[in-house]
Amino acid sequence: MGVRFAVTGGREGWIRMLLTAVGVGLGVALLLLTTAIPNALAVRDQRNEARQDFTYGPHRAKAANTLVISHADTTYHGKDVRGRLVEPEGPRAPLAPGLSTYPAPGEMVVSPALKDLLGSGEGKLLRERLPYRIAGTISESGLVGSQELAYYAGATNLASRIDTYRTARITEFGRPDTSSSTDPMDPVLILLVLVVFAVLLMPVAVFIATAVRFGGERRDRRLAALRLVGSDSRMTRRIAAGEALAGALVGLVFGTAFFLLGRELAGSVEIVGISVFPSYLNPSPALAALVAIAVPAAAVLVTLFALRGVVIEPLGVVRTAKPTRRRLWWRLLLPLGGLACLTPMVGQGRNNGNFNEYLVIGGVLLLLVGVTALLPWVVEAVVARLGRGGIAWQLAVRRLQLNSGTAARMVNGIAVAVAGAIAMQMLFAGVEGDYTRSTAKDTDRVQMQVSLPQGVPFLPAAEKFATTEGVRKAVSLGSTDLGDGRFGPGKGPDNTVGLTVGTCASLRAVADLPACRDGDVFTVTGGDRDADVTKLARPGRTLHLDASNGTGGGPDVVWTVPGDLKRGRALDGLTGIKESRVLMTPAAMSQRMSATLTGSVYLSMDMSAPDASEHVRNTAARIDPLANAIVWSATERSQRFTSIRTGTFAGAICVLALIGASLLVSQLEQLRERRKLLSSLVAFGTRRRTLSMSVLWQTAIPIALGLLLASAVGLTLGAVLLKMVGATVGVDWPSVLSLTGAGAAVVLTVTALSLPPLVRMMRPEGLRTE
Structure with missing residues (x-):
């Protein structure tokens, strides 16, 4: 009977079910997307491995299949x-x-x-x-x-x-079998993944629970009419559950349609550097079935739970009388239970095994659910003490005092999302240092480096880069190794030392030299490997140059150490390494020796010049298509950590989009329920601007309270997670304020989008009825 009421209830029933279906459908679409993510990542990995083009092992000879x-x-x-x-x-x-x-x-x-x-x-x-x-x-x-x-x-x-x-x-x-060398996943990274999934999915569940309660007041009045014609209270609740079930089932259909539409659109978008083909997004059948069962079941349970405090009698709904005060004690049990789950793992760090995944997920979910439980109590307690003010303020406050639960439900999702985002941001910021290391590169002197293949003339390259747009200075150096034996397959030399070749001006970037002219050779000490330089670079000794280019072959190129060696002191090089080596100017080496050198050009840039780095890459490609130009940075971050963080931001963008869409549907549903009230106020002469401001205050007060509560819970959860991984507890206040500001911006944007429908509803014609 409840399903029939939802389907055959006329225009009002259809609109109510449509709003519920859209709200549930948006949540279902995101849940289906989440179930498809593991398959999408797996397909991306398979595609990437299938096209790997380096085979580790001995170098092959030319053949018909090479x-x-x-x-x-x-x-x-x-x-x-x-x-x-x-x-x-x-x-x-x-x-x-x-x-x-x-x-x-x-x-x-x-x-x-x-x-x-x-x-x-x-x-x-x-x-x-x-x-x-x-x-x-x-x-x-x-x-x-x-x-x-x-x-x-x-x-x-x-x-x-x-x-x-x-x-x-x-x-x-295809990549060869490297399973034996695969590193185990860091326990802290596993914790990050668990927290990310819990935090991103929780707002979705909250929105679905909110959507199935659309039209609650009108539904209760219809149920009162059913009581008048003979329905008992248990039957009435079952009918209400049937209506919610109908909306949820239609929501599943809508959600599937939204997902299929989004799946096709996925091929044309890129989020935080990640893109997929529509064929990648195939939900796991088991997880999709779980969504199909869980969403209708949740709709029924939420409806029955919502009706537990409502007395539906034949002559009306006993809810507009003075409501009973919400109890606080059981609401506090949820976050306290979450803390109890997480506390045993405090101080565990990454050295004491993996974190208990069930306790982690349970603890995080309980803390976030605690936000949804505490927010109605907080809103009720605060608005009960709000008093005098302008007409718009009084209209808003009185509406919140009469029914604060609806306003709190609307804000619950955004509050949960902000609380989770603050905790994630604290955790990422706290452990970032463990996955970031200094490169030791002198980024004040050099901003870009171009690596040239072996044998490519590197001295003329410096001249070409020096005339490139955005380049202030170019320092070109060639390098290889010197050894006391031939480089090649087998044993190779027993002792080696580095050889660096460049002009006098370029060599002074890596060593403190006396008077220098083209043709000089220097031994530089004062850094690493002093003993090797002293032992190998003795006048008259014959040394071998590494001409193998890493292949194990190549000609045997030799060099006799001259008797007029000069000495210098090693400096902290451009790459941050202070190394003892042999330095040589171009005139001191033969043509065969120059062919063994691998060149690098170090560039001092004016990075404010438009597309400076792109001009450098173009020059590098003209010199040699295999030249590699990179922008220097003072630090580099773990690839796994970066991937998790990138995926988190991509998921957060999807959740924020869902939040905005669902809030807009929720706002429109509330305005639709109050259409006659708004029309009555306009008919009595209330200005439209006053009513618009009252709607804004009705949104602003709960969202302010929700964001304050979310900040408190998010900071608490973030501090506990940092204690679990053994990191120092610190708060990045700019990030916290930006996240809360983003939540507030979403709500204000939704409120602004709901103003045009509000203006259309504020007409005396809205009082007409049949």
Whole structure:
């Protein structure tokens, strides 16, 4: 009977069920998206592994089934561009995933996103860097995401450039079995993942619980009419549960439709650098079935729970009389229970095994549920003490005093989201130092470095970079190793020392030198490996240069230490290493020796110049397509930690979008229920501006209280989590204020969007009835 009332209740019933279905549907869509995330991540990993192009092991000889492939990755406007130069050496050369054939020399096959970028005005500088004709596109099987920038370009003579860094000869694609060397997951990172899932999913559950209670006051009045015609109280509650069940079931349909729509749109968006193809987002059947069962069951349980304090009699609903005060004691048990779950793990850190996942999830959920339980009591206790003020203020306060529960329910979701976000931010900030290390690079002197392949002339490169837009100064150095034996397969030299070649001005960046002119050779001491320099660099001794380029082969290039060696003192180098070595000016070395050097150009930049780093990368690509230009930073962060943090921000954006949409639906539902009241006030002469301000105050007061409570709970949860991982408890107040401000901004935006419907409802014609 309840289901029939929901479906055949006329326009009012349909609107009520539609609002409930939309609210539930938004939550269901996000839950389905969450169940699809593990599969999406797994597919991304599989696609990435399937196209791995370095085979670890002995270097292969040319054959009919070999392919020479070089890494030519670059970065453009902060986005990574995956580049590969390819040269098939036979008819059975392995074909890269996503390709039907390899491009000819001078041509390239690109991803759809890269094709769009190169065809737009924004890709002008990148087109200069990739001087190849587009001959096709990479299919989905060769990409990890729909917005990935990637290309394969045809090349020649790559075999002469095989090394251990950029170029390899392979017979198949795919990562070799490295399971034995896989590092176990850090317990603190596991804790981060558990907390992230609990914090991101909790607001979704709160919104679903709120959505099934839309239209509560009108529903109770209808139930009173049923009592008048003979329904008893238990039957009445079952009918109410049936109505909620109908809305939840339609919400499942809406949620599925929203998810399928969002799934198709997912291919055209990128969130925090992550993109997927629609085919990736396939929910786990078991988890999808759990959502399908849990949402209707929750709708029924929430409805029965909501009716426990409402007396529905044949002559009306006993709720507008003075309500009983909400009890505080049982509401405090929830956060206290959460603290009790987490407290045994305080001080455990990462050295005492994994955290108990059930206690972690249970503790976090209880603390966040505590927000939803405490907020109605807080709102009721505060608004009961609010008094005189303007007409808009009095209208708002009186409405909150009569029914503070509805206002608190509307704010519950945002409060839970903010509390969880504050705790996550504290935890991330507290452990960030453990996953961030100093690079020791002198970023005041150098902002970019360009690494050149072995044998590429590095001294002329400095001149080209010096004239590049945005470059103030270029220092070019070449390096290799000197040894007392030949470099190559087998034993190799017993002792080695570094050799650095450059102009006198460039060498002074790494050592304190006496008078210097081209042709001089120096032994530099005062850093690491003084003994090796003293032992090897003796006048008249013959030393061998490392010409193997990491391949274990190469010619035997020798050098005889001259008798007129000069001495210098090592300085903290550009890379932060103070190393004893042999320094040499260009005129002191032969042509064969120069071919063994690997060059690096260190650039002092004017980073305020427009696209300075992009101009440098373009110059590097013109010098050699395999040159690698990187921007220096003082620190670098763990890849796993960065991935978790990136995923968290992507999830938080989705949750905030859900919060905004659900709040708007909730606000419209409340305005619809008060339409006749608003029309009556306008008919009596109340100004529309006054009513609009009263609606704003009705939103602002609960949200202010909710954000204060969320901040308190979030800070408490964050402090406990930091104690668990053994980190120092500290509060990043700017982050806390920004998160609470974001929550307030979402609510104010929703309120602003609800003003046009409010104005339409504030008409005397709203009093008409049939």
